[in-house]
Amino acid sequence: MPLTLASLVQHSALKLTVRAGADRLDAPVRWAHASELTDPVPYMEGGEFLLVTATNLDAENPEAMRRYVRRLAGAGVVGLGFAVGVNYDELPQALIDAAEEAKLPLLEVPRRTPFIAIAKAVSSAIAEEQYRAVTAGFEVQRELTRAALAGDGPGELLTRLAAHLDGWAALYDAAGQV
Template identity: 80%
Template sequence: MPPTLASLVQHSALKLTVRAGADRLGTPVRWAHASELADPVPYMEGGELLLVTATNLDARDPGTMRRYVQRLAGAGVAGIGFGVGVTYEEIPPALVDAAEEAGLPLLEVPRRTPFLAISKAVSGAIAADQYRSVTAGFEAQRELTRAAVAGDGPADLLTRLAANVDGWAALYDSAGAVVAAAPDWAARRAARLTPEVEL
């Protein structure tokens, strides 16, 4: 599972504080990206935690902040991490209000937490998630190979395959007839697909 805003807030070393959008902390974070552009949207793909200090924004102006936050929300940004103690000693209320209005999570980043630490935390969590996925794939491959060489027949192999894909599996013969299926109820579904698998 990719990192979420909640997992970053719970990361004890980062010391992030939620200032808006607390009901959306389950949002997955695809990356953390720092940008001080007045409009970073052309450089975003969606799912990013955007890290800013607002050096090029009037973060006290409600209209400016509303437009800025709406553009970010429209681009699918996961949330904003605002570094305090650089340009502003605290997050300006105009930004907090705009984030609440747009439903976009806003996290306060203390001065002692470098943006790089947040980027590393996101990158590490993504790498760990990918490692778990690859490891699970190799383990499933080993389990299926063991089942295939054990000689217990296709039913056992299909049962293990269906469990690994959290679904169902079927084996057809060259004429398109169902030889075996798992779980048992899948035989009817597999039979309905026979016209699509006939050679």
């Protein structure tokens, strides 16, 4: 199961608080990235949880926040983490409103939670998911090898392969017949 914003919110050590977009926390997170650029979009690929302290943003300006958040959402950023206690003691209402309007999840990051802790949590979860996928692939390979060596014929092997693919499998002969 891929990492989601909900998983990060439930991560007890991070202490993240949802401030907008609570109905969109099921979005898969491909990476966490910190950027203080006023327009980080050229450096995004989509699927990022963007972390900011708003060093270069006028986060209390409603129109500036609407433009900023719309650009992020349009680039496929799945969530915005805003550190409080650095440049702003609390999340600016203009940013909360812009995130709600754009349906972009906005998570409050407490001062005591360093961005590197969030990045490590994301990286670790992604590595665990990749490990599970590789391990599952090896298990399927072992099972199919055992089935092939058991001599039960290609029908049993195809049945097992189709079950693992959650689809269908066919074997064609040299003439192209099933």
